[in-house]
Amino acid sequence: MANTPDLAPTRRKAASAASEASAEMREEQLEIQIAQLQADLKGIAATLAKLSNDKVNEVKDAAKSEARHLQRQGQNVLEDVQDQAGEYEQQLKDKIRERPLTAVASAIGIGYVLALLSRH
Numbered sequence: 001m002a003n004t005p006d007l008a009p010t011r012r013k014a015a016s017a018a019s020e021a022s023a024e025m026r027e028e029q030l031e032i033q034i035a036q037l038q039a040d041l042k043g044i045a046a047t048l049a050k051l052s053n054d055k056v057n058e059v060k061d062a063a064k065s066e067a068r069h070l071q072r073q074g075q076n077v078l079e080d081v082q083d084q085a086g087e088y089e090q091q092l093k094d095k096i097r098e099r100p101l102t103a104v105a106s107a108i109g110i111g112y113v114l115a116l117l118s119r120h
Contacts, residue, residue, distance in 0.1 A: 096103040
C-alpha cells in the first residue's frame with residue numbers, strides 16, 4: 001500500500017489541474033460575455049443612428065412644411081400689395097382725369113422742389 005506522503009503530490013497536481021481548468025472556463029465565459037457586450041453595443045449604436053436619422057428627417061420635413069407655408073403667406077402679401085398699388089394707381093388716374101390742370105401744376109411744383117433740393 002502507498003503511504004500518505006506518496007498520495008499528497010497527486011492530490012496537489014489534481015487540484016492544480018482542476019484550478020487551471022476552472023480558470024480557463026472562467027476565461028472562456030468572460031470572452032463570450034465580452035463578445036456579447038460588443039454585439040449589444042453595436043446594436044445600440046445602430047439603433048441610435050437610426051433614431052437620429054429619423055429625427056433629422058422629421059425636422060427636415062417640418063422645416064420644408066414651414067417654408068412652404070411662409071412662401072404661401074409671402075405670395076398672399078405680395079398679391080395684396082399689388083392689388084393696393086393697382087387701386088392707388090387707378091385712383092390717381094381718376095384724379096388726373098377729373099382735374100388735369102391741377103395734376104400738371106402739381107407735377108411742375110414737385111419737379112421744381114426736387115430740382116432745388118438736388119442743387120444743394
